[in-house]
Amino acid sequence: MGSGTDQLTEQSVCESVCLDDLVEVTAHLERRHARFAFDVARLADAGEWAVDGSLSMAIWLQQHCRMSHRDATRLLIEGRFLNRYDAVRDAAFSGSLSASQVSALRNVVTKPTAVLFGQHQHGLVNAFRHLDPVTTERACQSWRAKAEAVADMPVPKLPDRSWTSSRLADGTMVGRFVLDPAAATELETALQTARTFDGAGDDRPHGVRNADAATEIIAFFNANHDGDGTPRHRPHVALYVQSDDLNNLGGGHAVTDDGHLLPTWATDAYLCDCVIHRVLRTAATITDYGRSIRSVPPQLFRAVADRDRGCRFTGCTRKIAWCDAHHVQWWRRNGETKLDNLVLLCSRHHHLIHRPGWTLQLDPNGDLHITNHLGHTSTTHPYTYPATGPPGHGPPS
Ligand SMILES: [Zn+2]
Ligand SMILES: [Zn+2]
Incomplete structure (x- = not known):
């Protein structure tokens, strides 16, 4: 790969390419990228990024080059690998190994195999330069298995306990955990x-x-919990909503402390039962701030809790401690904060009924009619104190 790519100019790369050009353009871009990653790693080692107060090169790249932290970190890993192993670097710069082949080589370097890889790198590069990526991958795995067999590998041991997680671009969290037997x-x-289990229609x-x-x-x-704040004060999740969006019937997202956008339905569920702090800004300057207010005051929550004694969703038996107070006419839609517009819903059912297609109607006698996204309506009744037996809601009708 890479022969004849030197004639390729920046202009020709920027123009639309046809299928016949792809081989040359790919080789050109891969060689440029390898050089770029190498230079970024060199600049990271030089440390100039700290001058403007950045805490790391990755953060500098985030701030100045609009690069995500994940992309910046990957770029630095690529560059440091080329920085450390000169034979691979020369092959990447000349195009005698493709980016995929360099990546396969990078994946065989672990702490125990790093020294041996440094000794073998020239032979590996020479052996792989005429292989396709799939064969290169297999050969790399084979080399790694042999290298690990002769390396002084510690006996792999799982940690007693650990919990690691990270956020994807859409805010979703993925992670991995190890718990001891008791936990x-x-x-x-x-x-x-x-x-x-929500009955026959529950196909989760x-x-x-x-x-x-x-x-x-x-x-x-x-x-x-017994930490800072009382259960009803709930300081545990901080969300930021533009004041215009508070009354925006078409929606409006909340932003979490760490910058993740919450979808509109989740924002609405939080607005039903939360503490609101008013902050006025002019551009980046805070010009005023007001006292916090609760969207459902504690006394009113007690009254709703007294009437409902738990989640009002059909068939749900979650008790008060699991529940939020939901505004039947939504808070954002100017729903009033009063007993006959509030019902208790557990966290899962609260978020569920804020999704599109669900409607709730609360009668003056406390009966709650829940219509799901398929148009089916069921009704639950307020708590009644039985003469004997465990507490519970009236059966759905
Ligand atoms: Zn709600
Ligand atoms: Zn529930």
């Missing part, structure tokens, strides 16, 4: 308790039900 039992018991796979249960457990802890 695993606690978790399984809690998941079992929090897992719900087991994994989704577990995720919903975990969300409820976390929301329960946030609403009921």
Whole structure:
């Protein structure tokens, strides 16, 4: 790969390419990218990025080059690899190895194999320059297995416990955890308790039900812990909403402390039952701020809790501690904060009914009519104190 690419000019790269050009353009861009990554790693080592107060080269790239942290980190990893291994660097600069082949080589370098790779790099580059990427990948895996066999590898040991997670671009969290046997039992018991089954129409796979249960457990802890703030003050999730969006019936997103956008339906669910702080800004300057107000004052929440005693969703048995107060006519739609416009809903059902297609109607006698996205309506009744037996809602009708 790479022969004849030197004639390629910047202009020809920027023009539309046809299929016949792809080989040359790809080789050209890969060589340019390798050089670029190498230079970025060199600049990272030079440390000039700290002059403007940046905490790392990756952060400097984020701020000045509009690069995500993930892309900046990957670029630095690529550059440092080329910086460390000269034979691979020369092959990447000349195009005798493709970017995919360089990437395959990078993946075989681990702490135990790094020294051996440095000794073998020239031979590996020579052996791989005429291979296709799939064969290169296999050869790399084979080299790594042999290298690890002769390296003084520590016996792999899982940590006793760990929890690592990261956010994807859309705000979704992915992660991996290791729990000791006692914690695993606690978790399984809690998941079992929090897992719900909403009847015949509930086709959520087991994994989704577990995720919903975990969300409820976390929301329960946030609403009921003994740390800073009282359960009803709920300082655990801070969201920022533009004042124009508060009354914007068409929606409007909230932004979390760490900059993730929440969808409109989740924003509406939080607005139903939260503490609101008013802050006035002119451009970046805060010009005024007001006292905080609660969208549902504690006394009113108590009254709603007294009437409902738990989640009002059909068939749900979640108790008060699991619940938010939901504005039947939504808060953002100027719904009033009063007893006959509020019902208790557990976290999962609260977020569910804020999704498109769901409507709720609360009668003066406290009966709640829930119409789902398929048009089916069911009704639940306020709590009645039974003479005997466990507390519960009237059956759905
Ligand atoms: Zn709500
Ligand atoms: Zn519920």
